[in-house]
Amino acid sequence: MRATGPLSFHIVDLPSAGVTVRGEITFAQLEIPPDGLFSFPHPVHYELHVTPVQDGVLVRGALRSAVVRLCDRCLDPCERPLAVTDVCYHLEHVDGKVIHLTEGVREDILLVLPSACLCREDCRGLCPTCGENRNRTRCTCEQAEVDASPWGGLDSWRPPLDG
Numbered sequence: 001m002r003a004t005g006p007l008s009f010h011i012v013d014l015p016s017a018g019v020t021v022r023g024e025i026t027f028a029q030l031e032i033p034p035d036g037l038f039s040f041p042h043p044v045h046y047e048l049h050v051t052p053v054q055d056g057v058l059v060r061g062a063l064r065s066a067v068v069r070l071c072d073r074c075l076d077p078c079e080r081p082l083a084v085t086d087v088c089y090h091l092e093h094v095d096g097k098v099i100h101l102t103e104g105v106r107e108d109i110l111l112v113l114p115s116a117c118l119c120r121e122d123c124r125g126l127c128p129t130c131g132e133n134r135n136r137t138r139c140t141c142e143q144a145e146v147d148a149s150p151w152g153g154l155d156s157w158r159p160p161l162d163g
């Protein structure tokens, strides 16, 4: 077996014990572009074991990387590890052919991208009034809001006793 490209392998002379391939592939090569939420400064490291089975090959192994995602509350970037430890692709009738694992890896990675993220459990988020990151600055908006509220005076108001 020999590599013909990133995550592409020509299936020839595959020993019965299989072959382990290790390497890395970028998110750009996987056609996963960065967006407003995610950026991908690290490649995906793969370690895959390709074994011949009766009707083709079995590919098992693991993928590891780390991505940067914005915190849901304060929008600070936080790095999150990614791992897929149960990669399993079964490809049929591939003897003498080139197999492409990019699509499978792409789907596996997309499934483990974090759907929620907090930079820390007690992230205080952004002030809705002035936009300050409350983890870093203690703005005075909250206090000013309470003072300026038309209902602020109600706290001290008591109905008059009428008899």
Ligand SMILES: [Zn+2]
Residues within 6 Å of the ligand: 071, 072, 073, 074, 075, 076, 118, 119, 120, 123, 124, 125
């Ligand atoms: Zn945060």
Ligand SMILES: [Zn+2]
Residues within 6 Å of the ligand: 127, 128, 129, 130, 131, 132, 139, 140, 141, 142
């Ligand atoms: Zn504020």
